[in-house]
Amino acid sequence: xxxxxxxxxxxxxxxxxxxxxxxxxxxxxxxxxxxxxxxxxxxxxxxxxxxxxxxxxxxxxxxxxxxxxxxxxxxxxxxxxxxxxxxxxxxxxxxxxxxxxxxxxxxxxxxxxxxxxxxxxxxxxxxxxxxxxxxxxxxxxxxxxxxxxxxxxxxxxxxxxxxxxxxxxxxxxxxxxxxxxxxxxxxxxxxxxxxxxxxxxxxxxxxxxxxxxxxxxxxxxxxxxxxxxxxxxxxxxxxxxxxx
Numbered sequence: 001x002x003x004x005x006x007x008x009x010x011x012x013x014x015x016x017x018x019x020x021x022x023x024x025x026x027x028x029x030x031x032x033x034x035x036x037x038x039x040x041x042x043x044x045x046x047x048x049x050x051x052x053x054x055x056x057x058x059x060x061x062x063x064x065x066x067x068x069x070x071x072x073x074x075x076x077x078x079x080x081x082x083x084x085x086x087x088x089x090x091x092x093x094x095x096x097x098x099x100x101x102x103x104x105x106x107x108x109x110x111x112x113x114x115x116x117x118x119x120x121x122x123x124x125x126x127x128x129x130x131x132x133x134x135x136x137x138x139x140x141x142x143x144x145x146x147x148x149x150x151x152x153x154x155x156x157x158x159x160x161x162x163x164x165x166x167x168x169x170x171x172x173x174x175x176x177x178x179x180x181x182x183x184x185x186x187x188x189x190x191x192x193x194x195x196x197x198x199x200x201x202x203x204x205x206x207x208x209x210x211x212x213x214x215x216x217x218x219x220x221x222x223x224x225x226x227x228x229x230x231x232x233x234x235x236x237x238x239x240x241x242x243x244x
Contacts (some may be wrong), residue, residue, distance in 0.1 A: 003222075006032070009081040013037055013043070019139065028053055037060075052099065059078065065110060074118075091111075092106075116162060119177070137159075160179075160236050180224065184199075
């Protein structure tokens with residue numbers, strides 16, 4: 001019960017990926033979880049599953065993190081959260097020479113600026129209370145190179161830098177901010193947007209010869225959210241054999 005009595009807000013928590021796995025693990029550890037996502041139907045299904053663990057249906061918020069009004073509305077529903085898990089992100093594949101401004105901007109707006117919006121809103125609630133934890137979802141692509149991923153890699157490198165700088169600003173208020181950097185976590189949506197050939201190539205680069213299960217990433221997020229990491233801030237943990 002590492003998070004007993006804590007209010008935890010998880011963005012992009014619907015579906016079968018890292019967000020839902022994190023929400024489930026937090027609930028299992030005693031947290032009161034609030035779920036947010038842009039997909040209403042899947043969000044409702046996720047809430048039903050978390051209710052089985054919590055013993056009550058968690059609050060939910062439909063939120064597009066590119067819209068500040070929706071971010072503010074999400075926090076109005078969530079209340080004074082103790083822990084924010086920033087999981088919302090958007091990928092895509094395009095070589096830079098062919099990339100449009102819209103492709104670039106959409107990925108940066110969701111994955112980087114969306115993370116900033118949620119962090120800013122959380123800090124406005126946490127600083128007056130002088131407590132809180134934020135965990136961001138970055139990626140090993142913030143460190144290493146991969147063809148077709150210039151926009152996503154730039155966004156995730158930005159999340160890493162944002163994490164470090166914000167952590168230094170928040171430390172005086174007793175607030176910790178860290179990030180995880182997964183490499184390849186397998187979930188249904190990834191199968192839909194990635195070719196079998198690329199998945200096979202990426203899997204072959206993993207030390208264990210397989211992709212991570214989302215819960216393996218969620219367990220590290222849980223560690224960073226809990227008091228077990230009480231002296232860590234501004235850190236990015238690679239949940240992978242791949243790192244800087």
